[in-house]
Amino acid sequence: MNLTRILPLIGIASTSVVAQEAVFSAEQVVFFEKNVRPVLAEHCYSCHGAEKAKSGLRLDSRESVLRGTDAGKVVIVGDPEASSLIKSVRHAPGVEPMPTKKPQLASAQIEALVQWVKMGLPWPKEAVVTQSKPKWQEHWAFKPIAKPATPTSVDALVTEKLAKAGLDFAPPANAAVLCRRLHLSLTGLQPSYEEVEQFKQAAAAGVQSAAAALIDKLLASPRYGERIGRMWLDVARYADTWGYAGPGADNRLPNAHTYRDWVVKALNDDLPYDQFITEQLAADHLQAPGKPAGSLAALGFLTVNDSFVGDGTLQIDDRIDVISRGLMGLTVSCARCHDHKYDPVPTADYYSLYSVMNSCVVPPEFPIIGEAPDAAAAAAFKQKVAAVEVKKKAFREEVFSELRKPDKLRDYLLFAQRATAMTPDAFKATAATEMFRESVATKWRDFLTTYALVPQPHPVMLAWTEFAKLLEPEFAAKAPELAQRLAKPESGANEVLRNELAKRPPMKSFGEVAALYQEVFLACVSGLVPENPPWLEMRGLLQTPTSPMSVPADGIDQFFNVKDSLRMQEIDNEIKKLAVEDPGAPIRAMTMQDRPQPADVNIFIRGNPARQGALAPRGFLTMFGGQKFSKGSGRLELAQSITNKENPLTARVMVNRVWMLHFGKPLVSLPSDFGMQTPKPEQAELLDYLATTFMQEGWSLKKLQRLILNSRTYQQSCTSTPDKDVKDAENALLSRFNRLRLDYEQMRDSTLAVCGSLNVANAGGRATPLAAPEVDTRRSLYLFIDREVQASVPAMFDFANPDIHSPQRSVTTVPQQALFLINSPFIQAQSGKLAATLQASTGGVVDARTLEALYHRVLLRGPKPDEAEMALRFVNSAPATPAPAPQSPLAQLAQVLLIGNEFQFSD
């Protein structure tokens, strides 16, 4: 896709409507205005107008009359007899009579409509334009990204706007503030006192070069990928569980962490963003056969979704949403039931993407991309799994053999015979009451109706058919004669049965016939009978796929009843538990793969899978040319279309997200909706400059951030002026830095770091359950995220809802946050730990030195005299408590500093 190829297509799309316009005489238009429009307005618009468009039909513009309903045209221009609209108002058979809620139109009115259709639907020209909506091509975000005409910079573009408003940048942030800001921005952790002091010294020699060096250092830190990676996980609606996965099912995702770790590593390695996207959509397409697994884990982007109670349609919808909003800032999911209300996304586009996703499957078992580091544990794991598999096999065989149990088989056959005469409800009910597996009974019933109870039964089933015709009271009387007849070669019955009938004593009931069949069937499948034609004939019948006897032990699940399924679930949970918890479990990538054959869908009219519209072949959005995909599912082509440099959205959306991460506020107000409803941002030129440069520089996120963070715009202070408060109240002109409250992860991780609890070396790997003893040594990124039981504390601090793609964190201030900070065992433990460390060297005494050390640790500065005085007074006023004190006075003070605004905000 390139621009020169898109533009002509856009041209065609926009002129196609024009082509349908026709020129009408003044008389024709008057006829319409006088005789037709009033009828439409009075009788039709209430259901088919601007307010409501039942069945997708609107009758308030010529264009929409021509378009018809979701199902097709209602008017054939010039041919009223063939137009369903005319048939409807005439109440002709086979069409829905219209209007529905009112009496039939007067015959003169109907005649006017007929004439109107004959004339070719005259409509005044000015009314053709239904709305004065701006053409979507003119929408800022859909226009090509504008390359700056002359070389420029972040600061030059910001200065230009500031100057126009008569404003200037705020003074630069002081070195300590800048140092802390950069650390929090890029690593999510605050610096140490020593790091701040070093930076201050370096800044004294030149703040710009010091900042540049610090930015480089932080971008190279492994902590960088953890910080920006978490931002990406918001986009990717990352969680460690699958949501509700059926009664009793363990819904943990044992390998979600492989995706999370891939994201962190890719960002640390500065994988170019176009490749970053491509691997997440189509890593499997990039694998060379026989080569190592590479980036397969990236596909977790598609597969860490919610289960939506197992609804595959909604899972695909969610994937379309995370791709379109997450990568392109387009709300394509809005077009699931109707054409997009505002954006140029017709329903057909949604289903083109649906076809892509529908042409993929999540494999039943994810591929192994790494073995457990501990070989002994890995071997033990295999044994443990094998032991559970043995259980599983044994259980399947138990069910399998039940179907071959003498008497049981006979009973099934007898029940199946009765069932052939039952209503579906009665069949269900009787099967339940008499304790038959419904699925098995169904299969036997269908077997009988296919091979026995037909005019020309299968030779094996001929005797069954004939005996079944005997009524029970006369059975004993008539059976011997019938048996004799069937035993003769000319009867056409299978020889095994003929022989049995010949040698057996006369049968007295149909039950004995069933017993006979049971006996020969079981003998036949036992493998102990001769391989002669009669037996082979019978085996052939029993092995047809419709026969219940053809189901092998490992396919027996289809016969499970609820109890069996629950038992199987328990066994599966044992395996899941091992996969999630056992140290020897191999590491797997949560992949997706193409189906052997693509599976394009038809449009679901109004989102209803039961109402099929036109075929929607795999392809990209029509607004970008509507390229059709042909390589397998088309995921790789999809990735290429998204990362094409001519795509006006992808780069803009990402630079906006990165900007938001560092400034707390995006340039484009709705980071995942760049559609028609989102106004052009104040800093549109800056956005385009960043997007252009981002792509020019090889989609390098690190280079992009160097560009942003080295700017004066980023490095200014939060200081405002009365003038700015008026002229730039929302700081859209970037006349100062936004003071930022630490988000949940920055707050928790920095607290742990300051208090000496954080073990940054323990990075990656399995998510740590919230109740695990080591939980407070790990960064928040690595804690278990449960969709079904969402942890209360992260949610309290505006953590991203993992159910759906999350464009932006809210920033709420609620007293529950404060309760957590003043009372939680977490904060008490951490402040206690910090205080204990500080006091260890002073033998428990709290003096000016201790205080200074505390201030250095938490606030990265020494205490001011008045603070020191207040702090010491507070410490010394603590009531004596019997040892061990629940929280030492110094810990109480440390808590105050940790939860205070100075620590909790970044200037």
Next chain:
Amino acid sequence: MLHPSSLTRREMLDRIGMGLGALGLGDLLADTSSISLNPLAARQPPLPARAKRVVHLFMNGGPSHLDTFDPKPSLDKHDGKAIPSPLKTERPTGAGLKSPYAFQKYGKSGIEVSELFAKTAQHADDLCIIRSMHTDLPNHEPSLGLLNCGEARLNRPSLGSWITYGLGSMNQNLPGYIAMCPGGMPIRRTKNWQAGFLPSAFQGAYVNTDHESVDKLVEFIRNGALDSKRQREQLDLLLAFNQRHLAERQKDTQLEARIQSFELAYRMQMEASDAFDIMKEPEAVRQMYGVKPGPEGSFARQCLIARRLLERGVRFLQLWTGDGQPWDNHDDVLDHKPLAAKVDQPIAALLTDLKQRGLFDETLVIWGGEFGRTPVVELPTPGLNAGKQRGRDHNPYGFTTWLAGGGVKRGHIHGATDEFGFAAAEKPVHIRDLHATILHLLGFDHHKFTYRYTGLDYRLTGVEEGPKVVSELLA
């Protein structure tokens, strides 16, 4: 639609924590000054409201309407006999099953209620019983989704979240929306009270009422280390440092809001401790509710807590019967008896108590489950209920929900199921109609009460035009 002036307002709302898209609330929030620094600040609804607060008594699992509030004499005659019905049931079902419970008429209205709810029935003249409820699917998870969040499978904000988003709460020292469930969580867990795409400040706070001490009931409500005097000293020092920090900077509402939140939290400790402490109630009141220690008394305790919270201005309460799905009695309808024994007296006491305190008229009480149960017996499914044949299967086609209090008719029966109670036959009320009606009672037009998300204006009652306020329920 966005226009420049509202953009600015949205930015402002963002800053004080209303999150993106609060714009959907539109003119509701015209008086921006009423939104203080707290997302839960009380707000006026756009239309006259008949109720200010809601308590939803959630009989999770699906209680049988046929054994509680919808008597079916025809079923007595068809006990053990086939009932002609084309309706599909979730599991195999057989012949008609009469109710083992006696019904009797109560009050001037003469409303018939079974012995299971004999105490609640003393309030018959104040109940507005909808006997013609219906829902979409016969399974618990999607039905809970629809009833709680207006959506069977997608993750959408719950009713309580919508309401606290629209109205805030009347007490800033307590959570505005609380879901209480003894023993654990119902199925679908926290998704039942999720905020969905609304800011998480509007999600329900979960309380396990098997706990009896306040500090276990409310997370982080008590400081395990400091007594209140010392904690006050600590918070005074925090306040001093925060003010010092603020003074070094320019006016900043974020900083101020956060300073304020510690004061709110401090008060919340006492207020919540007080609100959740039912031992502060006179013995006679506790007896009225049937309060006793242990799991047997959990529902009674949570009803009494509910009254204490409602009178303190909490906006939305959901009281679940228990973890899992207690009313899901597939095997034996007699299992309803011990359940009703746990909930009947406390519910009756709550109604009495609300009336005595003058709260009843402005409190909307909702009683019901996610669906009802079949008039036909559920047949044994091997291993699940073998041996017993006295239970009923799920029934989404017809069931009973009752309302009481703020703005609804009293001593009134709305609609009816068919002869046997299988399906809503007269004046059917869909879950979305119920939602529209609840929002109406609280002062919202359900069409206009929207939230802009992913480029669409979402509403609780969904995209279709169908849902309607059931005006016949309104007093």
